[in-house]
Amino acid sequence: MRETTASGAPLHPPPPVDSVHGHSASSLVDLPSLPPADDSTLDLFRYTPIPTILLRIVELDALPVICQVSESLEAVSGACRREQLLGRTVDAFFDDNVNLPSVASAHNAIRVALDSKRPFQLEVVLADGRTAWSIRAVPIGRHGSPQYIQMELQNTTEERHRQLQLEERLYANETYRMLVETVKDYAIFMLDPKGLVATWNAGAQVFKGYTKDEIIGKHFSNFYGDEDRANDKPGRELRDALRDGRCEDEGWRYRKDGSRFWANVVITPVYREGTLLGFSKVTRDLSERKAAESQLIDAYEEASKLKSEFLANMSHEIRTPMHGMLSALTLLLDTRLNPEQLELARVIEESGEVLLQVINDILDYSKLATGSFSISHDIISVAEIIQSVFRAHQKVCKSGLTLETNLDPHLPQAAEGDSLRYRQIMQNFMSNAMKFTESGYVRVNATLKEEDDEFYTILTEVVDTGIGLPAGAASSLFTPFTQFEMNSTKRYKGTGLGLSICKSLAELMGGNIGYHPNPEGHGSTFWFTARLKKVNQLRIADALQEKLESLSAPSVTASPFEDIKLAATNTRILLAEDNLINQKVMLKMLAGLGFANIDRAIDGREAVTLATKHPPPYDAILMDINMPMLDGVAATREIRSLGVHTPIIAMTANALKGQAESYIAKGMTAYVAKPVDRKLLIKVLLKCLRGKTESPS
Amino acid sequence: MAIPGASDKLDAATFEQILEMDEDEEEREFSKSIVYDFFGQAESTFDKMDSSVKDLKTLSELGHFLKGSSATLGLTKVKDSCEKIQHYGQKKDETGTKDITEEEGLEKLKTTIEQAKTEFHDVEKVLKKFYNDEA
Incomplete structure (x- = not known):
């Protein structure tokens, strides 16, 4: 029978069973000089609830023999009767019982107790790995020479099991603690419910530069920038985490020395039995990823700039001979041509003009894309621009189509802006609306949307009852070249750049651009806003005066x-x-x-x-x-x-x-x-x- | 009033406006005097250009000066070239939008001045013919 000895160290003496003789020179328990057959002594051994064997030492080198056995021992020994054991050695008891510790371990306990003259306790685990016993041998004698051995035997299986579980749990906790504390690639720490830092790990120290002593008990908003703090972002994140069970954020976080890093932060509330213990906070340093991203963006922008420059150069180069061709064509059209030649020349003229428009669009677009496009700040009247574009379209209006304008009387008479570019957007919206509307109306609305001390914000809408847009097309409307690709087989339909140019122009004017379906049914509404600087009142007065004079x-x-x-x-x-x-x-x-x-x-x-x-x-x-x-x-x-x-x-x-x-x-x-x-x-x-x-x- | 052979060199509307100022359509005293004044002005301006080949600022001013009168007469081609001379002299490209270097400017000025001269002499011939003066 194999077994392991869990603990072999002699223990301190337990409180004496008989406390009459408290004094003892050695640790050997003195046996009172009572006759062995004394009833109370017998009862003491017989009825102790702890399974006990009393052994008498007959000769020094021989095995001690059993002189008393407690009744409680019978419960553990199974078939063994008390009477059968008396006068025999411990072998008689321990042998042949797989449920009990081995004879060797019993001998061992006796020997150590005798040699050390101190009580000795041995923990034994049986071969099944589960059943555990505790054998305690107490040497009893006078004047330092033991005469008896009291052996107690207890089944400690349950106790050991509990102990093991506890150890295991402790071990697991310890492992996790070490894991968290030593991780350097993540800052992992706990906040208390108020947001004060409660724990700190190596990663946090590396990322944020604070040592544990410096930061514990401080509020975690120390890691945020001034602006975030002013907006109570830290507080908001805790509230979000409580509400959603989790809060993730990416942004700049600051180190102790004031430098910053790009961080991904996850805050999770931690509860125990329904009570909020605090928050766990895990921070990753994404600076490298961020740097790689911005490198990519730079590279992309550089490539896109080169593309735009190439386009600008190409369209410029194409434009010069185009002008030559078109002028020559104008002259050709003035000469005597037969009807067939005239027809062909007209086709060339028309295509040439479309081509020129395309090239001009590309030139505009590439100038806008490279940022070499500027907007002028002249004195303009939005109402006049709209009316002039409107009049131009009125002349070519199809029958069955009504053109209307609604001009807000509050539109400023004069404001600083770029009339050419304002007109360009209007022109684009109007011609699109006319192109796609067979019947109904095309309506221009212009309203003063906002006014402050320095600026007017003017909203201009072109609403039509045309074919409108299929769902989903709206999102790509203002993306350059989209229509260009879709309609590459259709001529005379434009470049697909027009709206994206308009978008950039509107943005240059401090405004915005957009599309929504016509609220009155089918058709489209295209709108844009422009922020125009106010001009000196005197000049407006002059302009008004002039207008009045010309009227009167x-x-x-x-x-x-x-x-x-x-x-x-x-x-x-x-x-x-x-x-x-x-x-x-x-x-x-x-x-x-x-x-x-x-x-x-x-x-x-x-x-x-x-x-x-x-x-x-x-x-x-x-x-x-x-x-x-x-x-x-x-x-x-x-x-x-x-x-x-x-x-x-x-x-x-x-x-x-x-x-x-x-x-x-x-x-x-x-x-x-x-x-x-x-x-x-x-x-x-x-x-x-x-x-x-x-x-x- | 059509001027033979002038279609691309002359802006008809502008020139006709000058012609309308003539009291006598046979004599054409006024317009003729203007046109011949222009010939003189152009020659002297080109001379000045030739003697200030390295002086960008002066060249630009001369370009602008001749641009004004050629525009008034509707001499489109000469006017366009003069405008380019004006821009190059300011170290700008031909549309006056982008910067160019002084070397580029001088290089371009050289050819553009020659071009302006040729264009001037072309239109001069046409106009002289118009005023029946082919000497």
Whole structure:
């Protein structure tokens, strides 16, 4: 029979069974000198509930013999009767009983107890690995020579089982604790229910730089940035974790030294029997992943920029010969062509124009994509832009289709913006709506959505009753090239870039763009917003004044030509122009309109001198922009600063619309493009001189 | 009033506006004087350009100057080239939007000035023919 000895160390003496003789020089329990047959002694052994054998030592080297056996021993020994054991050695009892410890272990206990003269307890586990016994041998004798051995035998299986379970649990706990404490790649720690740090591991120390002593008891918001703290993000995360059972976040976390790292954080509430113990917090450092991500993004952006630059270069290169082709074609169309040739030439013309549009779109798009596109800040009137686009479409409107505009009366008369680009978006929306709507209406709504001290936010919508969009298409509407790919087989349908360009333009104007179905049934609504800066009130007042004047002074004669001749009488005009040829032509033209008194200035300096005489001698000044000495803009500034309000008409060959409007913003009254068109000049002069006839001051 | 052979060199509407200023359609005193003034102005401007080949700023100003009068007469091609001269002189590309280097500017100016001259002489011939002066 094999068995293991769990514990072989001699134990301290247990309290003596008989406490009469408490004193003892050695640890050997002294036996009172009572006759062995004393009843009480016999009873003591016989009835002890602990299975006990009393052995008497007969000879020093021989095995002790059994002189007493407790009744309780019979319960464990099974078949063995007390009477059969008396006078025999322990072998008689232990042998042949697989349920009991081996004879050897009993001998061993006796020997150690005798040798050490101290009580000795032996833990024995049987071969089944489960049944456990405790054998306790107590040497009893006088004057240091043992005469008896009291042997107690107890089944400790249950106890041992409990002990093992406890140990196992302790061991598991310890393992987990070590695991958590030594992990360096994750910061794992506990927070108490208020968010104070309760535990700390190596990973947390590595990530956050705090030692255990420094951080325990501090609030975990120490790891967050100022902004997050101001927004009570830490508190919100705890509340979210309580509500959802878990809260995950990715963001910057700060170390003790103030540096930061990109972290993934999971907070989980921890409960025991329904009570919140606190929160577990696991943090991972994702800095490397974040760096890799931003590298990827950089690489992507670089590639995309190269692509856009390539597109820009290509479209520029294509545009030049395209212009040549189209001009040649225009000439060709002017020659005598037979109907068939004319038809073919028209096809070329039409395709050429579409192609040019495509190229222009790509050029715009690639400029927008590379960020080399800027928006100008001129004085614009949204209502006027909308009406002008609207009028253009009215002319080509299909029958069965109504065009409507709803302009908010609160729309500003003037605001800073880019009329060309505003128009471009409007144009795109309108032509799309017209293209896809056979009957019903196309309606333009423009409203002042928001106004603060500095900006107007204007919402412009184009609503149609056309075919609308299939569900799901809306999301890719503003993505570049989507339509391009879908419709590559359909010509004349556009590039698919239009809306994505509009999106970028709207964003450049500080606004947004979007689509939703027509709320009144089938059809589409395309909308965009633009944030336009307010302009100085005085200028708006001027613009309004002008408008009122033009309304209140209807023309008295039939033609503008007659009007101007009338207006020209008794007026004096200054022409500031450095180029003598232009001067000569302008003089001739003005003379032809009935202006008899015209002074000339050869540069801006002379213009200022002449215009600011007292009293101001002129009814109107025609001012070239680029002049030596002092240019037209600077001259105007000087004239205005000297308190002279004579209308000044800018003449410029840089006749981009936005640019011309910026001259007005700089104090000029009106502009005409060079080469000066006579009809336009008449119109502008009439406008400027009307004020004079109204108020002769 | 059609001017033979001028279609691509001349903006008809602009030039006709000048012609309309003539009191006598046979004499065409006014327009002729303007046109011949322009010839003189153009020649002297080109001379000045030739003598300031390295001076970007002056070239730009001269380009602008001649652009003004050629625009007034509707001499489209000359005007376009002058505008380019103006931009190159400011170290910008031909549309005036992107920056170019001084070397590029000078290089481009050289060819563009020559082009402007050729275009001027082309339209000069046409106009002289129009005013029956083929000498």
